[in-house]
Amino acid sequence: MSHPLRGRRPAAWVVAGLGLVVLAMTTLVGLEVAQQSRALVDRVDTTEDLVLANVRTLGQTQREVLRLQVLVVTGADGPTLRRQAAFVTQRTQESALDSHRATLGAADLIAVARQDAQAWRSDLLPDVRALAAVPPARRDPAATRQLLADLEVLEESYFDLVSLGEIYRREQAAQANADNEELVNSTQDLFMWLTGTFATAAVLLAAGGALMFRLHQQRSAAHERLSQLNEDLMWYARIVQATDSILFTIDNDGRFTWVNEAFERTMGYAYSDVTGKRPPDVLHGPATDPETVRALQEKLQDGEQFRCELANYTADGQEIWMAVDVSPVLDEEGAVTGFCAIQSDISERHEAELLLKQARLDAEASARAKAAFLATMSHEIRTPLNAVLGLTDLLLLTELNVEQRDYVETAQQSGQHLLALVNDILDISALEAGRMEYHDDPFSLAEVLDETTTMFVAQAERKGLDLRLDPDPGIPPLLRGDAVRVRQILVNVVGNALKFTETGSVRVSPRVTGRADGRCQLEVVVADTGIGVPKWRIPQLFRSFARGDVSSTRTYGGSGLGLAISRTLAEAMGGTIELDSELGHGTTVRITLDLAVVEEEQTAAVRSPDxxxxxxxxxxxxxxxxxxxxxxxxxxxxxxxxxxxxxxxxxxxxxxxxxxxxxxxxxxxxxxxxxxxxxxxxxxxxxxxxxxxxxxxxxxxxxxxxxxxxxxxxxxxxxxxxxxxxxxxxxxxxxxxxxxxxxxxxxxxxxxx
Missing domain, CATH: 3.40.50.2300 (Response regulator)
Structure with a gap:
C-alpha cells in the first residue's frame, strides 16, 4: 500500500513550480513596471526642467531686454543703463549654455541663442555703454533709435525662442501624458492578474502587493507633478494668446494653421475665418507693396527667415502698417514643417515718417522761396539805390556850396544806411545757410579803424559826443584777412554805441594781446557812456532781430541784426565778441581777432584814394x-x-x-x-x-x-x-x-x- 502523501508530491512540485513561475513572472513584470515608472519619472523630470529652464532663462532674458528698452526710451541715466546691461549680459550667457539644448529641443535653436548672446556682447553692449556715457539730454536721437531697433530685434529673437520652447514642451507633455496612461493601464492589468493568483501564492501576492503599493505611490506623485506642469504649460499658452503682438502660423503651402487672440482682435478675423486661407488673400490690399510680397514669397519658398514692413488690412478695410518677421519651423530632422509669423503695428511710426518727409519737402520749398524772394528784393532795391548813390557820388565831385554839400552828403548817408540794411538781411541769410564768403587779403587795421571812426564823426558832433580813437603803435602795419568783414563788425559796434549814447563819449581802443607763429591776437574795445542794457538782456542782443530798445515808443531804431551778424563774422574769422553793460552806466564791447601778419616784403603799393x-x-x-x-x-x-x-x-x-x-x-x-x-x-x-x-x-x-x-x-x-x-x-x-x-x-x- 502506497504512502498517502506520495501522490501529492507531483502536485507539490507543480504548485512549487507554479509558484516559481508566478514569482518569476511577477518579478519580470515588476521590473518592467519599475522600468516604465522610472522612465515616466525621468520624462516628468525632463518636462519640469523644460518649464524651469524656460522660466528662469529664456523668459528672464526676454524680460531683461524689454526692461533695457524701457530704460533707453525713458532716458535713464548712465549707471542705471549699465546695471541693466549687466543683467542682460548674465541672462544671455545663461541662455546659451549646453544644458538648454533640452529646453529648445534642437541644436540650431541653441545656436541661435548663442548667436544672440554673441550679438549682444559684440554689437549691442558697446552701443549701450556708449549711450550710458552720454547725459540723457545730449544723447543722439538717431543713435538712440538705432539702439532701440537693435534691442527690439534681440527681444523678438528671444521671444521666438520662448515660443518654440513652449511648442517643444507641449509635445513633451503630451508624450508624458500618453506614457502615463499606458503605465496606468499596465498597472491595472497587473493588479488584476496578481489578485487572481494571490490565493495560490500568498507570499508572492504579498510581495506583489508591496511592489504595487510602491508603484502606485510613484505613479500618484508623477501624476500630480505632471498635472502641475500641464497647468504651467496652459499658463504660458494663455500668455501667448494674450500678447499684443500678432502671432500666426502657416504650413508649407502658405495657409493659416493657427492665429492668436491678438490677431483676431487687431485684424477682425476669427480663427475659423482664416483657417486654410493664404495671408495675401485675407490681409493684403491696395497699399500693399507687390515687390515686398514677392520677396517674402521667395524667402518662404527657400525656407529662410524674412523681415519686412508691409501694409495689411483689417476685416473692415482699415489700413495698418505692420513690421513682419517670418521664421521657419523645423522638425527634428531639420526639415521645414511650416512658418511662424510675428507682426507688430507700426502705423504711428509710418505716419510720422510720412509727415517728416512732407515737412522736409515743405522746408526745402520754403528755402527755395526765401532764396528767390531775397534775390528779387536785392535786385529791386539795389537798382534804384545804384542811381541814388551813384548820382550823389557824382554830385559830390562837382562844385557845391556848404548847404548843398550837406544835403547831398545826408542823402548819400541815408542811401548807405539803406544799403547796409539790405546787406545785413542778405548776410544773415547767408550765415544761416552757411554760405558766407570770406577773403584773405592784406589790409591795414589802422586805416580800417580810422575810416570807421571818421565815418561817424559828423554823427557824433551832431549829438555832442566825444568820439575818440586811441591807436596802438604796436599794431602791425599790414594784416591778412577780410577787411570788409572787419569793417562791417566795427561799423555795427561803433554805430550801436553812438545810437544808444546821448551824452558823454564813445572810445575805440585797439591793442595787441599777443603774437606768435606769424599771427597777431588783437582786441578792440568800444566803450560808451550810453543807456546800457540789463544783464538778463545781453544774451538776447546777439540773436537776429533782437533790439536793445524794445519799448513801444522805439526811441532807437535799427533792424536788430548788427550784433548777431558781427558775432558770427568774428567767430568765423577765429575771434569773438563779448558785451558787458550796466543799465544807465554804459556798455563795453570787446572784439577779439586772430589775424596773420603780412611782412614788409609782401606789401604792395596802393594808389592814393584822392x-x-x-x-x-x-x-x-x-x-x-x-x-x-x-x-x-x-x-x-x-x-x-x-x-x-x-x-x-x-x-x-x-x-x-x-x-x-x-x-x-x-x-x-x-x-x-x-x-x-x-x-x-x-x-x-x-x-x-x-x-x-x-x-x-x-x-x-x-x-x-x-x-x-x-x-x-x-x-x-x-x-x-x-x-x-x-x-x-x-x-x-x-x-x-x-x-x-x-x-x-x-x-x-x-x-x-
Missing part, C-alpha cells in the same frame, strides 16, 4: 535797361575819361559786338528781350578779336551769384549800387588783362571831397 584814374583809351559797351542807371554809369565813365556806347538789352549788346570792336562790356544781368547771361554766351560764340572783357554789372548780390556769372562766361563782377571807385577798380583790372587796348593819357583827375 585821385581818379583816366581810361580814355578804352572802348566800353554798356548794356543797361534802366534809364536812370544808364545816366549814372555814363556820367561815371565820363569822369574816368571813357565815352561809352549804351544799349538797352542783351540782344542789342550782341548786335553791337558783331558790328564793332570793344575792349570792355559792362553787362547788366536782368534785362528785357535777352538777359545778360545769355547775351554773354552769344558774345563768346561770336568769338570776336580781340576778345572783350565782360564785367557783370548787376544788383544780384546773393552768395553764389558771382560764381554763377563767372561760370556763364563773364570775367569780373561789380555789384550795385556801385561807386565810381568800384567802377574805376573794375576798369583797372580789365586794363591789366587787355594788353592790346588803346593807351590813354596817364594823368589822373583829382577828387573833390
Amino acid at each position: 585821385t581818379l584814374p583816366h581810361h580814355g583809351g578804352l572802348r566800353v559797351l554798356v548794356a543797361e535797361d534802366d534809364l536812370v542807371n544808364q545816366k549814372v554809369v555814363k556820367r561815371m565813365l565820363q569822369r574816368l575819361g571813357v565815352s561809352p556806347v549804351i544799349v538797352a538789352n542783351g540782344q542789342e549788346a550782341v548786335d553791337a559786338v558783331a558790328e564793332e570792336v570793344y575792349d570792355i562790356i559792362l553787362m547788366d544781368v536782368q534785362m528785357p528781350v535777352m538777359d545778360g547771361v545769355r547775351a554773354v554766351r552769344l558774345v563768346r560764340d561770336l568769338d570776336p578779336t580781340p576778345r572783350p572783357w565782360v564785367v557783370a554789372l548787376t544788383a544780384n548780390a546773393l552768395s553764389g551769384d558771382r560764381e554763377r556769372f563767372m561760370a556763364a562766361g563773364m570775367d569780373d563782377y561789380v555789384s550795385k549800387p556801385m561807386t565810381i571807385d568800384s567802377l574805376a577798380a573794375a576798369l583797372e583790372r580789365a586794363s591789366l588783362q587787355l594788353p592790346n587796348a588803346l593807351p590813354g593819357p596817364e594823368a589822373s583827375e583829382p577828387r573833390r571831397s
Whole structure:
C-alpha cells in the first residue's frame, strides 16, 4: 500500500513550480513596471526642467531686454543703463549654455541663442555703454533709435525662442501624458492578474502587493507633478494668446494653421475665418507693396527667415502698417514643417515718417522761396539805390556850396544806411545757410579803424559826443584777412554805441594781446557812456532781430541784426565778441581777432584814394535797361575819361559786338528781350578779336551769384549800387588783362571831397 502523501508530491512540485513561475513572472513584470515608472519619472523630470529652464532663462532674458528698452526710451541715466546691461549680459550667457539644448529641443535653436548672446556682447553692449556715457539730454536721437531697433530685434529673437520652447514642451507633455496612461493601464492589468493568483501564492501576492503599493505611490506623485506642469504649460499658452503682438502660423503651402487672440482682435478675423486661407488673400490690399510680397514669397519658398514692413488690412478695410518677421519651423530632422509669423503695428511710426518727409519737402520749398524772394528784393532795391548813390557820388565831385554839400552828403548817408540794411538781411541769410564768403587779403587795421571812426564823426558832433580813437603803435602795419568783414563788425559796434549814447563819449581802443607763429591776437574795445542794457538782456542782443530798445515808443531804431551778424563774422574769422553793460552806466564791447601778419616784403603799393584814374583809351559797351542807371554809369565813365556806347538789352549788346570792336562790356544781368547771361554766351560764340572783357554789372548780390556769372562766361563782377571807385577798380583790372587796348593819357583827375 502506497504512502498517502506520495501522490501529492507531483502536485507539490507543480504548485512549487507554479509558484516559481508566478514569482518569476511577477518579478519580470515588476521590473518592467519599475522600468516604465522610472522612465515616466525621468520624462516628468525632463518636462519640469523644460518649464524651469524656460522660466528662469529664456523668459528672464526676454524680460531683461524689454526692461533695457524701457530704460533707453525713458532716458535713464548712465549707471542705471549699465546695471541693466549687466543683467542682460548674465541672462544671455545663461541662455546659451549646453544644458538648454533640452529646453529648445534642437541644436540650431541653441545656436541661435548663442548667436544672440554673441550679438549682444559684440554689437549691442558697446552701443549701450556708449549711450550710458552720454547725459540723457545730449544723447543722439538717431543713435538712440538705432539702439532701440537693435534691442527690439534681440527681444523678438528671444521671444521666438520662448515660443518654440513652449511648442517643444507641449509635445513633451503630451508624450508624458500618453506614457502615463499606458503605465496606468499596465498597472491595472497587473493588479488584476496578481489578485487572481494571490490565493495560490500568498507570499508572492504579498510581495506583489508591496511592489504595487510602491508603484502606485510613484505613479500618484508623477501624476500630480505632471498635472502641475500641464497647468504651467496652459499658463504660458494663455500668455501667448494674450500678447499684443500678432502671432500666426502657416504650413508649407502658405495657409493659416493657427492665429492668436491678438490677431483676431487687431485684424477682425476669427480663427475659423482664416483657417486654410493664404495671408495675401485675407490681409493684403491696395497699399500693399507687390515687390515686398514677392520677396517674402521667395524667402518662404527657400525656407529662410524674412523681415519686412508691409501694409495689411483689417476685416473692415482699415489700413495698418505692420513690421513682419517670418521664421521657419523645423522638425527634428531639420526639415521645414511650416512658418511662424510675428507682426507688430507700426502705423504711428509710418505716419510720422510720412509727415517728416512732407515737412522736409515743405522746408526745402520754403528755402527755395526765401532764396528767390531775397534775390528779387536785392535786385529791386539795389537798382534804384545804384542811381541814388551813384548820382550823389557824382554830385559830390562837382562844385557845391556848404548847404548843398550837406544835403547831398545826408542823402548819400541815408542811401548807405539803406544799403547796409539790405546787406545785413542778405548776410544773415547767408550765415544761416552757411554760405558766407570770406577773403584773405592784406589790409591795414589802422586805416580800417580810422575810416570807421571818421565815418561817424559828423554823427557824433551832431549829438555832442566825444568820439575818440586811441591807436596802438604796436599794431602791425599790414594784416591778412577780410577787411570788409572787419569793417562791417566795427561799423555795427561803433554805430550801436553812438545810437544808444546821448551824452558823454564813445572810445575805440585797439591793442595787441599777443603774437606768435606769424599771427597777431588783437582786441578792440568800444566803450560808451550810453543807456546800457540789463544783464538778463545781453544774451538776447546777439540773436537776429533782437533790439536793445524794445519799448513801444522805439526811441532807437535799427533792424536788430548788427550784433548777431558781427558775432558770427568774428567767430568765423577765429575771434569773438563779448558785451558787458550796466543799465544807465554804459556798455563795453570787446572784439577779439586772430589775424596773420603780412611782412614788409609782401606789401604792395596802393594808389592814393584822392585821385581818379583816366581810361580814355578804352572802348566800353554798356548794356543797361534802366534809364536812370544808364545816366549814372555814363556820367561815371565820363569822369574816368571813357565815352561809352549804351544799349538797352542783351540782344542789342550782341548786335553791337558783331558790328564793332570793344575792349570792355559792362553787362547788366536782368534785362528785357535777352538777359545778360545769355547775351554773354552769344558774345563768346561770336568769338570776336580781340576778345572783350565782360564785367557783370548787376544788383544780384546773393552768395553764389558771382560764381554763377563767372561760370556763364563773364570775367569780373561789380555789384550795385556801385561807386565810381568800384567802377574805376573794375576798369583797372580789365586794363591789366587787355594788353592790346588803346593807351590813354596817364594823368589822373583829382577828387573833390
